[in-house]
Amino acid sequence: MIVGLALAAAGTRSLSADEGLWLFDAPPKRILKERYGFDVKPQWLEHLRESAVRFPGGSGSFVSPNGLVMTNHHVGSDFIDQLSSAEHNYMRDGFYARTQEEELQCPDLELNVLASIEDVTDQVNAAVKPGMDLAAAQKARQAVINTIEKESQEKTGLKSQVVALYHGALYHLYRYRKYTDVRLVFAPEQQIAFFGGDPDNFEYPRYDLDICFFRVYENDKPLKTDHFLKWREDGVNDGELVFLIGHPGRTNRLNTVAHLEYLRDINKPEFINTIRRLEVNLSSWANRSPENARRAGDDLFGVQNERKRQIGGLEALEDPAFMGSKQKFEANLRSKTAADAKLKDKLSAWDEVVGATKKWKEIRSDYNLYERGEAIQSRMFTFARQLVRFAEESQKPNVERLKEYSDSALPTLKEGLVAPVPIYPDLETIKLRSSLTDWLPRAGVTDPLVMKVLSGRSPIQAAEELIAGSKMHNAAFRKELLDGGAASINASEDPLLELARTVEPKAREARKAYDQQVEERLRQAYAKIAAARLATGGDEVYPDATFSLRLAFGPVAGYEEGGKPVPPFTDFAGLYERSETHEGRRPFDLPKRWIEAKNRLKLDTPFNFTSKLDHIGGNSGSPVVDREGRIVGILFDSNIYGLALDVGYTDKQCRSIAVDVRGIIEALKSVYDAGPLVDELLN
């Protein structure tokens, strides 16, 4: 329920709420000083930056001097899953390496630690000459970005990424230390990490031990680091100021009204249809057998999570009160812009965004079907597509390449291609069959590409033959092709490679149209709008999330619902009660260890807690720290009101949800008998 949300449209001048996903090189010093009497010190920031770890799609942090990293179970689950099999089901049964020798190396996990930030806006913008059309501008911009990243990487040895802030007003170069030898240390049973499953996801109160631990190795030895978060054993108090350090993925708060309308009317509804198809398809297959459920589990979790997020975002956009506040803010900003002689040339930006969304609407079908791959959903196909693109892109000079094939991006891409992760042809077949079946009505049965791909077969037959005939599930096969380079890839007749080649012209065309006519135009337009906002909004403006490191702040706090207070802390007693209410049925069943440990556990130990910390997907696994930088919790969820945070912030009911460090220690001690791990955390 997000009734009566009355969202403050982001940036509506005064940030009375504790809003903001702040840049580490532009923290909200004045606000923190004025509101909380807190001084942001450079060493404090540096220590947090160096302690923060970026996971694929999520966040984490160092929690010991020996490279121990904590993140959410649902962030680590991809990798726990890759280590699992029908015989060793670590997702179901959990995992604990009591000694370092027992730690399990992940076949495909890269962690990043942010080492530095550099402003390269002038350099990027200088490459785009006045009078260039969109195509030329986009090419010039991509070229200079690829060059900056490559030079930085060569100079520093660090993974280098240029991040477009405010949708393109600023370009910052982020340099990361990259770790690829990462080993699993501890994971609880998924059943307690994700207790309550999809029904309770985003629904407070929650009772989840959504954590796992990995260890970073360098040269086959645990990484020694001075920067790690100390454990605050006595935990945090209601009302206390806390901070969130992590990598929020993507928000749409600065979008113009036209851009939001496009999301509301076209983008989200269509994407939600695709998500629902996947969910129904995966869950119906998963339920056929326990092994199916294991194989599809991680995909299914992602899809269900995304479904709730997208519907929550759509519902916020369909609230006239919310859109009204956005309209009001925009009208105000436009009139200020028009009134300011220095800003007048920015006024065309709003129409440019309208132009970009019109173009987007026009090309979206091909872009979504072929470039985003909704027509052909299969992990094996994604590998094939990457190989086909690698063959083509690697022949080009760096400046001309797609960004994910640039010299700075290629190492990660190649590591992913050859990683020996398990692939299940039966699951691949089911996903491909469903997406092909859906593709026909979307593109039309007589569409030339449809006819070429199916060649007289039904989607079912085509899916079965394509997957059965392909060797893309085999990492050694992929490595052989990759090592053989373009010649080897182009010579292969693997049916999925052939399919990727068949689809490639249309996918490329859609990608080009999107990059040049939509993304580049949005970047130029938002650069102007951001200039107007920054000129009128002072230090209360922060950029939308970009999966780069951000700082959020706010107090631990409960909220009101239906006139009743919802307290900020849950405890273990509540966990057992909730399970009993559901007669212990999935997804409210408890692992055997937890049933047995009930008498040993201190049932009033705080388990999860809510706070006003601003956040979004990608923040999963982010440490919650106190004024002294000690870890007090790990963020893992949002309440239902928080689903609107994509497009705006309010602190009225929106809350983030974290696992309390006290609950973690108590569980590690009393349920898992994990003495050595507890000792390492508490020093």
Place this chain on the structure above:
Amino acid sequence: MIVGLALAAAGTRSLSADEGLWLFDAPPKRILKERYGFDVKPQWLEHLRESAVRFPGGSGSFVSPNGLVMTNHHVGSDFIDQLSSAEHNYMRDGFYARTQEEELQCPDLELNVLASIEDVTDQVNAAVKPGMDLAAAQKARQAVINTIEKESQEKTGLKSQVVALYHGALYHLYRYRKYTDVRLVFAPEQQIAFFGGDPDNFEYPRYDLDICFFRVYENDKPLKTDHFLKWREDGVNDGELVFLIGHPGRTNRLNTVAHLEYLRDINKPEFINTIRRLEVNLSSWANRSPENARRAGDDLFGVQNERKRQIGGLEALEDPAFMGSKQKFEANLRSKTAADAKLKDKLSAWDEVVGATKKWKEIRSDYNLYERGEAIQSRMFTFARQLVRFAEESQKPNVERLKEYSDSALPTLKEGLVAPVPIYPDLETIKLRSSLTDWLPRAGVTDPLVMKVLSGRSPIQAAEELIAGSKMHNAAFRKELLDGGAASINASEDPLLELARTVEPKAREARKAYDQQVEERLRQAYAKIAAARLATGGDEVYPDATFSLRLAFGPVAGYEEGGKPVPPFTDFAGLYERSETHEGRRPFDLPKRWIEAKNRLKLDTPFNFTSKLDHIGGNSGSPVVDREGRIVGILFDSNIYGLALDVGYTDKQCRSIAVDVRGIIEALKSVYDAGPLVDELLN
């Protein structure tokens, strides 16, 4: 999987397969004689007709001289559900009335028994004069049908319905004895009735006791009937000829290629999106608590069942081999039609169907949103809509009314309106919220009707206020309005009545366009096509299903899958094994009674069996009888290949699935200790 289905397009001349949903007044006498040496006797037919019972959406049969009726649990579940509450959960726990006093009267269950069939084609067609445009033709046709039904009802006292066969080539008047005092006698736990749940639905082998028993009362006494099916205690054998007596709901086998293409490209994909939305929405809400699960259970079953059916149908239509056979058959029929002087005037029919589907495509959005009600999904809204329409239609002469408000149809409609069935406002709110949220992108946020309905509210707010403010969940309130007639209904300011009035003009407009420009045109066109088929197809043509009584035939038979034989019978031993494979987890858990009864049960008792009987949704609950008319099973499911039966029949792998009478008796005896019921069945 329906790979390599190679469906015979229906009516492709020779019915080598045991195809057909045959009319009781035109049974396949010659085929049965030639193929099976079986003589269809009039008394045999009459006895089966009188023993067959039509349920809302399903089938059943009398199985004792004292009005005992057997149907599927999933046909009876609506009514078992209506008798259940959080305290008396008969769906979960089952129900057995050991004595007649304990039998529970259903608040809203009407059963029909077919008493006679009369051909009224000439009378209907005579009302439609040459030269009438479509609108005039539709009005004249509806008027004469309403009149025929009313006169028949007045003359005979029987419920009278005119059925359009072959999409409009023949009009038959079906007269039914109608029973409204129906009481629940026995229902097993849903868990064994629907063992395997959605994952196993349509997936053979199956292990389901999908039965329940009701008793028909007249004047507060059990109905005495001479016509009931005798129980064949020793059951049926592999390969034995059996018959299916029931009410198949709807098929599309005689559709032209253009009509099938419309279903494939537009109708089914869009409907599947709606179904998926409902499924995700209901299942996510149901999983929040056991009571939610109980409340949403019946809706959710229906939606998941429909999702499988629709996707199965779409996959058949997307198979080029299947569509190729349809195209070939059609080209052949058209050339024969052109070549025959007597049929030449029928040749325009195929273009008329094209015209009808074009119009359908044009009006479908409004028709689906407002007339079918996809924009506003709520049982309470449906009641409100019926009241508003009743107020308007009841002022008109019978000949001018919509068919469901004609004098012959009104009694059933009114009974449904005032029946004290449980309605759950929380479930209503969730459904309405989801449909309104989906409505906005479909109609557009600035659509005048959208704006009027929402009046500045978000869909969430609107849904909550509409349901919270309405009394439509209260049967007494509905009865008061109905009894008060148009004046009372029109004066009420119930917010759902007001909503129904607001939507009514657009819904009416869409209904009129559909009835006149689509349905009437299809009727006229298919009357011509059917004439051509009947002239060239001899006695091997049968009409598409119309939820009227039909006869199907074929042997008990297994099939092959992946080169391996699938035997036609399952047994109780298989049930316990399947549950163990799934570690007893939902939906593969067994009721407590069944776990305890394992040692008492004869584990090799036949439980479910497959046969080649042609069937479709609506046949659920149909008795399977032997040559002597003795009951040997009750149909409840189709295997996965059978999902294509909507658009064509093949006996290669398509199978129907029935509960074996031997399994029923063994379960009633050894699990339920239901001696009196067993005695009644076996005499």
